Amino acid sequence: MSPGQYPARTPVIGWLLRWIHGAEEAGEILIELRELGWYERRERGALRARLLFWRESLRHAAGRQLRGGMDPDDGDGGPGLGAWLTDTRHALRKLRHSPLHSVITVAVLGLGIGAVTAVFSLVNMLLFATLPFAQPDRLFTLEDVLTRPGQPANPYTPQARSLYALRDLLPEVDLAGHRFGTFRVHGGDVPTQVIGVHVTDRWFETVGVRPFLGRGFSQEQQAAGAGASAAMIGHDLWQRRFGADTSIVDTTVLLNGQPHLISGVMPPGLRFPWGSEVWVQSEFDRTATFSLGTVMRVPEGTGLTELRAQLAVATDQVAQMYPETHTHLRFNAKSLRDYLVDNRAGVAWMLLAAVAMLLLLACANVAGLATVRVLGQGKELAVRAALGSGRGRLFRLVFIEGALLAASGGLLGLAVAVLLQRSLASLGSAPQSGVGLVLSIGMDYRVVGFTTLTTGLAAVLASTLPALRALNSGRAGSLLRTRGGGEDRTTGRLLSATLASQAGIGAVLLIVSVTVAQAYMSLESTERGYEGTDRQVLRVVLPDEDFPGGDGRWQHLEQMARQIEESPDVVAAGYTHHLPMTPGTWTRPLTFEALRDGVAVSSRASVRWVGTSYLDAIGIDMLAGRSFTAEEMEAAAPVVVISAGLAARMSDNPATLVGGRVTTGSRDEDDRPWLEVVGVAEQAQEEWIHTDTVYLPYSDVPHAWVEMVVHVQPGTGVRQLAAWLPRVDPEQPVDDVRSLATMAATELQAERLATQIVGVLAVGGLIITLLGTYGLVSFRVGQRRRDLGIRMALGCDSRRLVWHVVSRGVALVAVGFMVGALLTWVLVPPLFGGSVAETDYVDLHLLNAGLSPDPGATSGSLGLVLLTASLASLIPVLRALASNPLSVLRED
Amino acid sequence: MSRDRLGSLEQQVLLAMLRLGGDTYAVPIVREIREHGGDISHASVYVVLRRMQNRGLVTSDMRPPGPNERGRERRFFQVQAAAVAQLQETKRTLSSLWQGIEVLEEPR
Structure with a gap:
């Protein structure tokens, strides 16, 4: 019987042999090795045949070197372990003899490997880290896109209505929503203030989080709907405030003064969304116009394109159901991963x-x-x-x-x-x-x-x-x-x-x-335009529970600022809803009335809702006019202070702008109120992107989450201020007093x-x-x-x-x-x-x-x-x- | 090592070739030696054949595969008279050396 060939295909070995021996010789060798392989398979099986083939091939690959020398009989087989050890010792000796070269090579290798590894691990984590949710590829976020430009964005759309409508229209997609909230956590000596979210039912199932402790919200709690008394807490908060007490589940904790049953602790490191530490189940009012984050979990196999197509259909249906709120609105989806990373x-x-x-x-x-x-x-x-x-x-x-x-x-x-x-x-x-x-x-x-x-x-x-x-x-x-x-x-x-x-x-x-x-x-x-030194910041939170509809917030804050100013260490105190140079943008299109050769000019600027003494407290000087007064807040007077840069672009003499009118809506919207410019403030960098700023009275949009900026006497420490605060408001958590300079540093x-x-x-x-x-x-x-x-x-x-x-x-x-x-x-x-x-x-x-x-x-x-x-x-x-x-x- | 003496691998390869008829290629040589209890790699046979060819002990030519065989041409080697002469000389030398060493006598 004439011999066959085995293995049939050997691309790697073929390449290796060709590289070492040249094509012709490699061809001769390969055909014989395969023939040997064929015999071996017939006699001892395919595995042994492959092993033999590889061993023989590698010997051929090395054979040129191993046996091409002077001594024809240095035996068969490779060198023994002893020879390798001898050569290793010899190599070590040689490396020692050229220390400079050896050290340089090792240093280059070490530095290269070290730096590449360290940085790549970090980048890898940022780019390719898997999200800590079950099957994160099935998760998307919902975005509303306004189809008519110039309209104000999200806060004016009843997003809860969108969520519940989409739940009905897209039965295969799980939808859950969350709304930003702040929670005063009682217990211990002083209350602490944390960020949290109010979440809809099925939120944990939709996002795909397994609690670290406890069970999440039970079916009964979910079925109860407004069973708002159930809460999950973050791992960090659990360790910080509750001493990692494992018996915390099913105990009752006061959140914003209301008793809540703790139904579990979230896994470590998970503070989704927005750095939350408390998750409270809530039922949302479908007509309220607050901002609601929406997470969607699609069925296995549904992709972004398909989801977007479904949403496009749903867009029209929702617009028909709610023409007054959803006419110029289009739904869009973005993968949660993109949204986060x-x-x-x-x-x-x-x-x-x-x-x-x-x-x-x-x-x-x-x-x-x-x-x-x-x-x-x-x-x-x-x-x-x-x-x-x-x-x-x-x-x-x-x-x-x-x-x-x-x-x-x-x-x-x-x-x-x-x-x-x-x-x-x-x-x-x-x-x-x-x-x-x-x-x-x-x-x-x-x-x-x-x-x-x-x-x-x-x-x-x-x-x-x-x-x-x-x-x-x-x-x-x-x-x-x-x-x-x-x-x-x-x-x-x-x-x-x-x-x-x-x-x-x-x-x-x-x-x-x-x-x-x-x-x-x-x-x-960057020239910030405000003072960083001797400025301390206190976070103040005025929950909806205490101030329904925001009523009474500004009065409370103004009073608090005046009381803080009574401290001998304090020069001035004022508050803003958003500190300069912190993440997030608050911008509005702006239109100036009849300026620059009689033409109305529009510009985009960041907006800050601030208290009467904020500009004074943070050290932004007035170039012309004045800041707001408490009387104007009381009367909800339409007044505004604009920044110098904005003023300079509108007029050669900024002082002439005082008394002029401006609106924060788009030019086309006649129903937006016109505001009277009462002052021009020194240019300050409130945001990275938009350098122009308009300051509006806080009473206009009284946010629950406020930063009190306190101008202290030189040398006053954070502790001194913190010690003074309980006299002002014993209910107010004081564990979060920071210096503005430090904050600016951490910001970057x-x-x-x-x-x-x-x-x-x-x-x-x-x-x-x-x-x-x-x-x-x-x-x-x-x-x-x-x-x-x-x-x-x-x-x-x-x-x-x-x-x-x-x-x-x-x-x-x-x-x-x-x-x-x-x-x-x-x-x-x-x-x-x-x-x-x-x-x-x-x-x-x-x-x-x-x-x-x-x-x-x-x-x-x-x-x-x-x-x-x-x-x-x-x-x-x-x-x-x-x-x-x-x-x-x-x-x- | 002198060039006109045969090394032990060379002896094994030449003897195997003669057993196979004096005109063969590397694979049967490997199998022949292994059948007689020797252990040799294809690479070694290959190298030894080339070396003996350089010394004129064997010649080679390329032949196409037979009618029932797959693959391409193989290189066949033929034992030359000089190789046989050297083998005989080696055998003589070794035989005389072997003689009279009682400890190496195999039991009859």
């Missing part, structure tokens, strides 16, 4: 790109270093070959060295990663998504593995490939060439390319990081984190570039010691020699840098330069600052990289020159 994605991608750059840089560097290492050993390898070392032995030596370096680099990288990660986490700025998902940063060991593997592979390949090439082509003897070492033309070009490309990558990293740092610093140093923490990460990458990149350049240049100079020695002996001017060597390295680096810089200039502005669409939760202001590399950053980076390259070239040259030329010549 969206805002940071731009920065995360930028960081990811930077990480990839660093990984590339580390690989290029390590490869370059490993190559020169092997080439530098050319002479030794040639001598060993001449003395009878088998090729396999030589190959093994080189391989072990590369692997040892890679392994040490990996270990160091792990340590660096852990350190970096700790310092990133200890910034106290574990990024919290704007909607209340606390994401924890954890070390991702898969990333460590991946990075180590990548860079390690680079190291091993770069050290073995040149050796393999030389040994296979029978050029072992050519390694003996003294001048230029083993660096042939191709390798020389390769090394030059490595030098240039690492400068290029370094340039990109540096320029980007300097740009980000500049954007950050410009954000930090996400930006700071991003900046620091990019900084880490840039510094890492710079060090790697420095080390790598040094390693490569010193190798090249070392190879030319004989050349340099001859020139010196012939009386060549040492300065010219130095210039000769240094200029070449620096020129290469400069070319690489230029290419990198060009790429940065071309790519960064379109990718990151635009400003992000305005959303409710834009909290990475770096993007709004509009990143674009500037000439200063670029030339500074160029200087830094060139300096690095010069130093890296200069030191080895000087070292070479310092040795006696004659002794250098004698060495050969």
Whole structure:
């Protein structure tokens, strides 16, 4: 019987053999190995046959090296463990003999692996973290889009009506809603104030949360409808206020003065939505015009497109049912994931790109270093070959060295990663998504593995490939060439390319990081227009239960402010519904009446509802006119204060605007009330995006959640104010007094984190570039010691020699840098330069600052990289020159 | 190791080839040696054959697969007279060395 072939297809082995032996020989080998495999399968089964095939193939792959040497009878089979141990010891000794090179390689590997791992773990968490909900891909949020532009947004749509209507129209989709609320939690010495939500029935099932403790809301409670006495509390609140008492379930706790039955504790870290710590079941009034967040869970297999199509149909049906409220409204869906993670994605991608750059840089560097290492050993390898070392032995030596370096680099990288990660986490700025998902940063060991593997592979390949090439082509003897070492033309070009490309990558990293740092610093140093020092902020919450419909809120706040001012430590106190520079935007289209050549001009500005003394308390001066009075609040007078920037654009003399009229509606809406401008305030940065501001009396829209800004005497601490407050309002929680300056600093923490990460990458990149350049240049100079020695002996001017060597390295680096810089200039502005669409939760202001590399950053980076390259070239040259030329010549 | 002496692997391969008729390719050689209790890899046979070809002990040519065989051409090797002569010389040397060593005598 004639033999067959097994296995039939062997693409990987085929490629490997072709790569090592060439196509023709590989063909011969493969057909015979498959024939052997066929016999083996017939006699011992398919598994044994495959094993045999692989073993034989690998022997062939290595055979060229193992058995191509001088001794024909070094036995069958690979080298024993003893030989590997001997070679490992030898490799260790060799690594010790060139400590500088070894240390540089390990440092480059370690830094690269460490930085890449730390940053990638973080970015990975931001971009790809799974949401802590059951089957999160089935979750969407509902958005209403107003089809007639200029209409005020959400707060004027009865969203509860939309929710209940959609529940009827889309029976397959689970819908649940939540409404922002604040809860005063009683118990202990002083009450505490937390954010929470009122949720509809089936909320927990829809979102897909399993409680940490307890059971969620029971069917009976849900069926009871207005069983508003059931509440869930957050894990953090449970630990903070209730000492992690596991018997809390089914006990009664006072929330906003009302008894609530605690039916469970939420899982740790989950504060969805909006950083909530209390979830209370409520029945919503279908006609009320409050803002309601809606979560939808679709059946398995339904996608966004399908859901949107269903919503489009529902839009028309709801519009017919409620023409008065839903005529100009369209429903839209957005995946919950996008809604939660969206805002940071731009920065995360930028960081990811930077990480990839660093990984590339580390690989290029390590490869370059490993190559020169092997080439530098050319002479030794040639001598060993001449003395009878088998090729396999030589190959093994080189391989072990590369692997040892890679392994040490990996270990160091792990340590660096852990350190970096700790310092990133200890910034106290574990990024919290704007909607209340606390994401924890954890070390991702898969990333460590991946990075180590990548860079390690680079190291091993770069050290073995040149050796393999030389040994296979029978050029072992050519390694003996003294001048230029083993660096042939191709390798020389390769090394030059490595030098240039690492400068290029370094340039990109540096320029980007300097740009980000500049954007950050410009954000930090933005002229705020208000005083940060000696200002303390107290959060005051006036729940609906105590102030039905908001009645009496402003009177309470005004009285509270006056009482606080009675303290000897206090200069002034005033309140606002929204502090400057905190997340969230409150904007309105604005129309000025008959200004600028008689034409009405409209502009968009942020809106602040503030108390009478707020501008005084926070330190915004009046340029013309005055602030509101309590009488105007009492009379609900239509008055407004506008910011100077806005005023300046409308009139050359802002003072003339006082007494003019303005409306906060759109130009087309005649029913919006016109407001009288009573004052022009100094320009203050209330928001990042919109610099223009209008201040309206708080009594106009009395928010429940208010920030009391207190101007204190210099040197007054937060504690002193906190001690005074119970005299003002014993019911008011005082655990949340903060200084405005600290708040402004924490406000930028996400930006700071991003900046620091990019900084880490840039510094890492710079060090790697420095080390790598040094390693490569010193190798090249070392190879030319004989050349340099001859020139010196012939009386060549040492300065010219130095210039000769240094200029070449620096020129290469400069070319690489230029290419990198060009790429940065071309790519960064379109990718990151635009400003992000305005959303409710834009909290990475770096993007709004509009990143674009500037000439200063670029030339500074160029200087830094060139300096690095010069130093890296200069030191080895000087070292070479310092040795006696004659002794250098004698060495050969 | 002198070039005109046969190594033990070379002896094994040549003997296997002669048992197979003196004109064969690597796979049957591997199987023949293994059937006689030897352990050798295909890669080793392959390398040894090439080396002996360089020394003129064997010659080779490529042959298409037979009518019932699959695959492409195989390289066949033929034992040359020089190889047989070296084998005989090696056998003589070894036989005389083996003689008279009582501890190595196999029990009859």
